[in-house]
Amino acid sequence: MADKQKTLICGDVNGNFNALFNRVDTIVKKSGSFDILLCAGNFFGDDNSQLDAYKMGTKKVPVTTYVFGPSQLEHADYYCEEGGEIVPNVIYMGKRGIFTTSADVKIAYLSGLSRREMGKDVNMCTFEPSDCSAVRDACFRGQSEFRGVDILITTLWPAGIQEDENQKVDMEQDRLSDLLSWLSIHIKPRYHFVPSPEKYYERQPYRNQSINQDYKECATRFIALAPVGNKSKEKWIYACSLQPITKMRIMDLLTSTTDETVCPYNPDLLKQHQPGKVVKVTGNGQFFFNMDANDDDQGKRKRKGDNPERKRREIDPDSCWFCLSSPSVEKHLVICVGTHCYLALPKGPLTPYHVLILPIAHHQAQTKAPDEVVKEIKRFKDALKQFYDSMNKCAVFFERNYRTSHMQIQCVPLPRHVEAQILEVFQDEAGINSINLELLPPYADIAQTALPGAPYFTAELPTGELLYTRPKQHFPLQFARDVLSSPPLLNCEDKADWRQCLLSKEEELQHVADFRQRFRPYDFTADDSGSDSE
Template identity: 80%
Template sequence: MSEKQKTLICGDVNGNFNILFSRVESIVKKSGAFDVLLCVGNFFGDDNSQLDAYRMRTRTVPVTTYVFGPSNSDHVNFYCEEGSEIAPNIIYMGKRGIFTTSADVKIAYLTGLSRRELGKDIPMCTFEPSDCSAVRDACFRGQSEYRGVDVLITTLWPAGIQQDETQKIDVEQDCLSDLIAWLAIHVKPRYHFVPSKEKFYERQPYRNQSIHQDYREGATRFIGLAPVGNKSKEKWIYACSLQPVTKMRMTDLLQATTDETPCPYDAEMLKQHQPGKVVKFTGNGQFFFNMDAQDDDSGKRKRKSGDNPERKRKEIDQDSCWFCLASPSVEKHLVICVGTHCYLALAKGPLVPYHVLILPIAHHQSVTKAPDEVIAEIKQFKSALKQFYSSLDKLVVFFERNFKTTHMQIQCVPVPRASSLQLLEVFQDEAGINSIQMEVLPPYADMKQVTLPGAPYFHAELPSGEQIYAKTPKHFPLQFGRDVLSSGPILNCEDKSDWRQCLLSKDEEDSYVASFREKFKPFDFTVDADSDSD
């Protein structure tokens, strides 16, 4: 495999599929095969009839094509499920995320329009500050030394990029976004592509900022591509050979060019998104929230000197607990089945469709504080789930985080059998990155003998039978278990590491629950328990 990935990028296609793929085919004949084609902006248009020939295979797509979006509400129904093919060799990637190609090129994307700028929400076509956070976090995940990403694709232009002294560029105000500027200065792409409504625009490279004044960062090339087949004959397709940023020599990555310019964004944005803070951006009055640190900050504000935090932790209002089954706050439609002491429920924002939780019916904080009869039924649920997942040709990882939680939750996540040998290594790598001291416990180790009741910990049970245990430090990452399992070697869905970023609609949740309940019937020991109680 070549060290560089030959890449084509185009602007708004707008349904002009024949023009696009004919041009790509001629480029391939002239310059040799290309690895990928990235479609920036609107792929569909008012008339999409040309796509029928590609779906029927009477015409072929010459290069594997990735489509993002949508950003037009009229086109929503044209898109398929994320990761599926719109037509042979045309793959829909969704509106946000990051993926790594077979050549190790990292491509991050956040498409659509800002809901805060529009003042309204258009399903699938808008993004929020939390989407920016999710993409940024996915770019950083798993990297002890962050160099940047190879490509960033956005629909909106980053505010400030138009302030170019070398050439005049007219960009409509509603195409500019402070949030995209924030994302760009944080993820440091080598190339940033956007669709341009009329003209082609290539800015001189700018040097990225660092929070350390004596540290030099790589440079970014910003390119706006005109619509495919535009009448003005403005450039709408761009070709480049990308060597992955992770494989570049630092001397090459940091090499300056004669036309290089300073970063067009305010360096203060690098300091924004501090733990627990709400940051107001200048310009369009947008706000950015660090949702992960909300508990930390609110806890510090409310705690007074002399308070006993352990005493307050015990004063739980069970009526407001999300997980006590008798509580009016529990989302009953997520419940799959109920035993004598525990119940099974669909996880909120599941990593995969069969990701569920084992929870005690009554209020117990953790496994280490639960009565023996609850522990016994948890083991029954685990045994039943192992058999169930095995029938789907899957293995299962169980994990519990007793840190900043009040009601015990055991996450049950099915994983591919092929990932079994990598699970322990990925857990250990993620622990190392986060400076977490992790121990591997022998099979059948009892958590009540490992740690004191009520002490915070993270615990996972792997398909091999090995158990992972870690005392949680003060700044333990709340999504640690999901970070590991969503990573490329395991489930390869890194944009789902935070459950709040992949919430389902109630209809989707109902569908997931019904499907799980039906397929779980042969393994559901609670049916007998239900009939005994009737």
Template identity: 75%
Template sequence: MTDKQKTLLCGDVNGNFLTLFSRVESIVKKSGPFDVLLCVGNFFGDDNSQLDAYKMGYRKVPVTTYVFGPSKSEHCQYYCEEGAEIVPNVVYMGKRGIFTTSADVKIAYLSGMSRRELGKDLPMCTFEPSDCSSIRDSCFRSQSEYRGVDLLITTLWPSGIQEDENQKIDVEQDILSDLVAWLAMHIKPRYHVVPSPNKFYERQPYRNLSIHQDYREGPTRFLGLAPVGNKNKEKWIYACSLQPVSKMRMTDILQATTDETTCPFDPELLKQHQPGKVVKFSGNGQYFYNMDAQDDDHGKRKRKGGDNPEKKRREFDPDSCWFCLSSPTVEKHLVICVGTHCYLALPKGPLTPDHVLILPITHHQSLTRAPDDVAAEIKKFKDALRKLYTSLGKLVVFFERNYKTSHMQIQCVPVPKGCDAQILEVFQDEAGIHSVQIEVLPPYSDIKQVTLPGAPYFHAELPSGEQIFAKTKQHFPLQFGRDVLSTPDILNCEDKADWRQCLLSRDQEDQYVADFRQKFRPFDFTAEDGSDSD
């Protein structure tokens, strides 16, 4: 396909330039031209005389080649300025950064060893925590949604990657890094490629973790490439065609594979916004832990709640909930108004500027588990929102997904008046696509009468008064409600079906909240006591 970048990657070159470029030339003759060659390990070696033929023009580099590094202090002298050519068609990219190719493939890279291990007088071939933070921030900058990067290239291996139950891999401790594991967990590369000291290693894809309980991330494929021309004939060059993640459908990015494994890294690393609190050192990496956590005799974090980890998982921590209003993690700038038992807030990645959420102030999993006073105030919010949307010449669809969520969220989405007759049909069509069995309930039905408290479900209230109910099972589409409402027949914004594709900046969120608060003011029963939600 024309929208894919044909890419070659190789391990440590170690000065074996003739072996490398001769092999690349034969691959090009057999398979056609490639766009780039990425040298993920040491480019230079003890003897670099083979490069003279390319400097003098007697030989030509067949594919545009990108070099990273250095990773050894004795190689620093051979590198030129970042962005310049070492020889024609071989570009030095520096020790860390992120760049996007002409085909829109995004590549992040971090070369060298940890400065903690080698000392502070060798800055060119070392890296530190701030380098990891800088790369992470560059990946996220100026993006309304973050999908990950296409490639991550590092000299060191991420700690934990060697823990592979499907195959045994012996990795020296001095090439394992917790800093690299932190970086990989945060930027979520589709491919993570490293140089391997001796053997080729291809790990089964692992599924990345998310800080959001109901948010699915894409997988990462990890490769360790052997040195160029190694005597054991281990694989040292790898070819692939990369479709840029920026041009892929979310369903393709998130697609599972039959050989997929769980994420091998310490989940605690994902909670560290900055890799700054170093409490334990291992090899070339750092461990990051909650500084308030107690240590046992071996320096490991103790679990609260005794020795039974299952019991700990079942306990609810209100401080970790994204929607409990008393939680330190709640984004209070999104709150529009607060009632006695519930509050109104702007969702992340709204379908329209007037798309809002009704949420309970304290922790309730679903409407079926909410006390009567909470349910009664939810009804008052719905009635007030219907009046608001009517004044704006719109109808409203309410829906709730009690599946892979911990805190009840009722989505309130205004829709054009002209589409009311098609909404049920579109829900049914979408259900058929996903093999979801939906039931149409008559108006004024009570959801508590058709399902058990705590049982997973999807429920929607349509402008006609009809209600849609589905008992959710494994693999239920998490964006089912948004998929329906974003279709051309309703809101015509299919690019917003996934909330991650339409995230707003903080300034935009503040503006949306202020605008909706102003529109809602005439219908806001929470201000009847004279209080002002501003």
């Protein structure tokens, strides 16, 4: 289990710095050290003289503190540049954004008052619909499957959250924002913290909505914190221990509580790609994960009409990137060549020993390949298993016959100690993506499962078991890379997209040379007599 981050969150400080940091110091002495303190409301107030002692160093901030804002124009001059320190150990994060802590906890924030709802001019203390979109997009960026964020901090309350059947909530309309309802339902925070003008309020957890109503999303705890040092002794500081959402098991993430409620926001907000802009939702509803996708009917008809021409181009060896006789093949990536197949380094490998098994001639998938090709694929797999085993690693092989023209079997070695987790991580990620992933018996024949030419995705686990699904619209093309690069396995999420980890040609040549040298004892192509061919 991943280490948890111990986090403190407070409401409006309003210049009461001694009350805040003295209380934090007491909590630390009683409960041990905390990783961060988040100030959800106004940090400055009318009198900020207490901060002088922290500036001069006569007093010290006990926990690294993150400040957001401003939400009042008269406080704007008190802030430093974004990313700078207001005083030692107090960092100003700006008005909006998302940041990931060293413990991999993801914190999104949008401070200030809504110009649209407040009717004020644009300034550094207000936000607009475009700010909400920017935060949403920053949360999704680089993630083909999005679970949610760990924490969302906003100055205003999302409209609808105050509709609570279990307790009365009095909140002025000017502190409620429809834009934040849109943001919250899209980014699905596990915790949503806001400042409260007077009273502490903790709502019962609500279950987030999904475009696909059959798919369960994570739950959100909404907590409003009273002002620091308030005379009514309302709760103004909150402590929690967070395991990052990216490292949680999907089963734990989706576990219901006895007091859970339905989502208080209109589910139609999920159909708005931008606040106030409704777009058509089709398939499994993942349109917002792929900003470049063309989901309109006209685009689909056009693509359908282009299919015959595209297929004719794809089977032309001169234009195929992987037919070995094609001038388009990057020959320097080839590691070794057998009778019917060859081994090559992929573009943007997950590890230095991540390789591809490809047929020399043009075959779209294993289900359409001749017996002799399938037989040699097995020989390459067996050789790679022995090779990886010599490094105390296990092998995962996967193939995606979906939006690809030339068969590619990806071969990725993983540390032996994660072998027991591979199936679970595949199933977790499939659940996040609403993918129906079937587990077939060890060494099942994909040709007996999928019809020739039909799209499929399959992954062979070190146990020999086969995972299989038939991709539907919007199937994530990087699904297997997302799984294997996840923290429980290779822990290199920045490599989930091959385009983000491209090597220079010199580096590729070095990778190929190193692989050839280490693979030589297992390379049957060096002295193969060609017994498979007739």
